[in-house]
Amino acid sequence: MFPAIGFVVLIAMVFGGFAITGGALGPVMHALPHEMLIIGGAALGALIIGNSGAELKAMGSGLGKVFKGPKYKKQDYLDVIFLVSKLMKMLRTEGPIALEPHVEDPKSSALFAEYPRLLADHTLVNLIADTLRLVVVSSGTLDVHAVEDVVDNAIKTHHHEVEGPQHTLQNLADALPALGIVAAVLGVVKTMGSIDKPPAILGGMIGSALVGTFLGVLLAYGLVGPIANRLKQVIDADAAIYHVVKQIIIASLHGHPQPLVIEAARSGIAHKNQPGFAEVFDGLRGR
Numbered sequence: 001m002f003p004a005i006g007f008v009v010l011i012a013m014v015f016g017g018f019a020i021t022g023g024a025l026g027p028v029m030h031a032l033p034h035e036m037l038i039i040g041g042a043a044l045g046a047l048i049i050g051n052s053g054a055e056l057k058a059m060g061s062g063l064g065k066v067f068k069g070p071k072y073k074k075q076d077y078l079d080v081i082f083l084v085s086k087l088m089k090m091l092r093t094e095g096p097i098a099l100e101p102h103v104e105d106p107k108s109s110a111l112f113a114e115y116p117r118l119l120a121d122h123t124l125v126n127l128i129a130d131t132l133r134l135v136v137v138s139s140g141t142l143d144v145h146a147v148e149d150v151v152d153n154a155i156k157t158h159h160h161e162v163e164g165p166q167h168t169l170q171n172l173a174d175a176l177p178a179l180g181i182v183a184a185v186l187g188v189v190k191t192m193g194s195i196d197k198p199p200a201i202l203g204g205m206i207g208s209a210l211v212g213t214f215l216g217v218l219l220a221y222g223l224v225g226p227i228a229n230r231l232k233q234v235i236d237a238d239a240a241i242y243h244v245v246k247q248i249i250i251a252s253l254h255g256h257p258q259p260l261v262i263e264a265a266r267s268g269i270a271h272k273n274q275p276g277f278a279e280v281f282d283g284l285r286g287r
Contacts, residue, residue, distance in 0.1 A: 003066055003230060010222050031187075031208035035215050038183040043172060046179075050171070055164060062165030066230050070237035071121075074273045079115045080244055081265055081280055084128060086111055088252040088261075096136040103129040103136060123158050127151070127245055135253070144253045151246045158242070162235050169228035173220045180216015184209045243268055258284075 019025055047056065065071075090111075091099045102109040106125050118124055131151055134142060187209025191202060247265040256264075262280055269275070 001067075003227065006226070007223070014218065014222070027204055027207050028211055031211040032215070035180075035183045035187075035208070035212040038186065039176065039179045039212065039216055039219070042179045042182060043176060046175060047168070047172065051168060055168065059165040059168050062169070062231050063227070065234045066227055068234075070234050072238060072241050072273065074275060076117060077241060077244060077269050077273050078275045078280065078283060079118055080124070080241055081248065081262060081275070082283060083111065083115050083118060084245055084248040085258070085262065085284060087128070087132060088248060091132070091135065092252070099132060100136050103132045124241065124245065127154055127158075127242055128249075130154070131245075131249055144250060147253060148246070148250045151250065155239070155242045155246065159235070159239055162238075163232070166228050166231045166235060169224055169231060173225035173228055176220035176224060177213075177216045180213045180219075183212030183216065187212055237270065240269060240273075 015025065015028075018028070047059075051059070087099065087102065090102070102111050106112040106119065106129050112119050112125065131147065131154075134147060134150065187205065191205040191209060194202065194205060197205075244265045247268060248261055251261040251264050259281070262284070263277070266274060266277065266280055
């Protein structure tokens with residue numbers, strides 16, 4: 001919603017301000033399609049040159065995230081705390097053998113089935129299951145710090161992968177002013193070929209050429225750059241849930257008391273989605 005509102009405000013303020021100050025929109029609108037064809041076509045070509053099909057598809061998915069916003073809400077953070085806490089309690093009270101079926105096949109696990117939204121996130125499920133599978137197969141002999149390194153590496157790898165579309169969009173934003181200059185130079189070349197025309201015609205042609213520079217800068221700093229920045233915000237927000245999983249597993253393996261384990265995870269959640277202390281513990285007692 002907000003990206004769409006921002007786009008409307010951007011267009012209204014730029015073109016409205018130009019018109020209010022006495023600028024004639026006619027020549028700009030006349031040149032806009034041609035300049036957009038050059039700049040947009042060059043940008044599309046550059047994207048195709050610099051990225052694989054999978055990366056372009058990921059960029060399309062990334063644009064969807066910009067408009068949808070972060071995937072996880074407060075209830076999802078509560079659910080992940082409940083799920084991982086129950087798994088760690090099972091490991092502690094019933095042992096690795098009882099835990100093994102749940103981490104070997106999470107889709108068939110009654111525990112995971114209680115949280116369908118979490119189960120739909122394969123990265124989240126794999127992070128939980130793969131980490132606990134290490135604990136199960138090692139019969140509790142693993143060094144906790146080594147487990148933490150494995151979890152950190154898994155989170156880092158995933159984050160690097162999902163950040164790809166954001167980097168692609170930011171690179172495009174950085175290139176757009178130069179592509180605008182390309183369009184402007186072509187306009188100047190066209191103008192120079194008509195140097196014998198009257199000044200009024202030449203002025204219009206030069207103005208059309210300058211629209212290319214204007215458009216490249218506007219797209220870079222008014223649209224694509226902000227979209228890339230918003231996508232980074234969404235990616236970072238979605239990554240927080242993986243750190244909650246890490247905190248609960250690692251703190252539990254260290255043998256810390258459950259209140260400390262839960263608080264370590266809860267306090268790392270952004271205030272917007274952070275469940276209250278009583279809310280978490282009342283929920284755990286009810287399960």
